[in-house]
Amino acid sequence: MTAELGATYNLTDLISYKDLQIGNPESNVGICTLWTQRHLIAQKLDTADYFICANLYSFAGINLMARNIFMFPQIRYLILCGADQSSTGEALASFFAKGLGANHTIPGTQAKLDEGIPLEAWEELRQQVQLIDLRPAKGYPKNPEAIAEQIKLELAKLATLPPFAEPRTFPELAPEGGKALPSERTGFRVQGETVAETWLEVMQLVMRFGQIKPTEYSQQQREIYNTVAVITDENPDDIVWADYLPFSRAELENYYPKILSAEKEPGIAYTYGERLRSFGEEGHDQIARMKERLREAHHTRRAVAVTWDVEQDSVGDNPPCLLEVSAGVQDGALYMTARFRSHDIYTAWAQNTYALRKLQKEIADDTGLRLGALTIISHSAHIYADKWKFALDTIDSFKKRRLDWRSDPRGYFIIELERERSLIKVQHSTIEGNTPYYFEGKTARQLCLLIAHEKLASLEEHYSYLGRELQKAEIALKLGLNYTQDKELEFN
Incomplete structure (x- = not known):
């Protein structure tokens, strides 16, 4: 399973190098563990048997993975395994099965791949790299140890192949949206009746005023500090759906348990729901305690749940973005606030907010309170460069222009x-x-x-x-x- 290495790039040229587990650079094999912690699988394998082992959290990661393969074309086999928390595995499998459409989208998905890589190069990668799909959706195991054992069985079947092309890179496309406009830099506020319309407002703020800055994921971002978004009237049992949302209803339903349930997939570092409902070794149910506090006294300021584990997250590579959920009562209604240290506005904000609205209603129902507004505070509100064009297109095509009069709550x-x-x-x-x-x-x-x-x-x-x-x-x-x-x- 090794090939002649004729690369003109060093290993440190790999995109997101620090987030990759490097084994044997002469191996033909790359391993994509999706959301399952890569080290839990890699530690059970012989490093001589694979070149790269990495997670794949988002559609943007497919682009980074492809650019790495073009730089190191000795990768001829891609093993896909682990928990598919954001449908990236399904999108990658669909790409290998169907290729790309004329506009660089993967058929049957909402994933659009890097237009800086020509369609013929994407097709070459699809034809020359063999996908070995070991996802649980295909009947393969979820447990990291069992996944590693299955990978060993697959590795034994693979023949050694030469690189499929000369190493190469592709130019990055110019950023969309132009320079950031001057602004107050921090403390932006928007309000809307529904999650979908409020998401458009937050996204517009980031694209208009967000500073272009580097990230820890080898691509740029537009970022503003401390956005406050208030959603006043969304009914979580009958949401106002919008076709411009970057996920399907089925994907949203699959996401809800990540916040509403303490259960998690084997090999996943944590879920928000686990931290909120079964925190630490003693399994503290912080949501249950919030409900108790609110039943005891509606005026309490102590109905708070946190996700940050100081010992782990201060030094870990995958700290939670959602830090805190708190609730309070005004005029017989339950108001809830969620605070994020880091918030991917295009990809994650709307799903997060729909799920948190459901959590808010659960707490309100269980404490006999009406449903008040939900506030989302995002310390770092950002959109990654690969989503700038999508964000601008969505804003231009679907933004609701308010021509109707809204009553001002202040009189x-x-x-x-x-x-x-x-x-x-x-x-x-x-x-x-x-x-x-x-x-x-x-x-x-x-x-x-x-x-x-x-x-x-x-x-x-x-x-x-x-x-x-x-x-x-x-x-x-x-x-x-x-x-x-x-x-x-x-x-x-």
């Missing part, structure tokens, strides 16, 4: 003129009546600044409305015209 404003003193008067009100906030002035500019300083509106369109309405009032005052709020001015 509304009553605008009138007082001719005797030549003043514009503005009273802030809520459904409960007038508040202490009253403003008067002679110009729209003066009043806009006063109201904005008090932060009495929460929606961008509300501030825009105030600007238009106050400018109308100023014109009416100066020209002696009649002014009625929300009515057009009548010029004689």
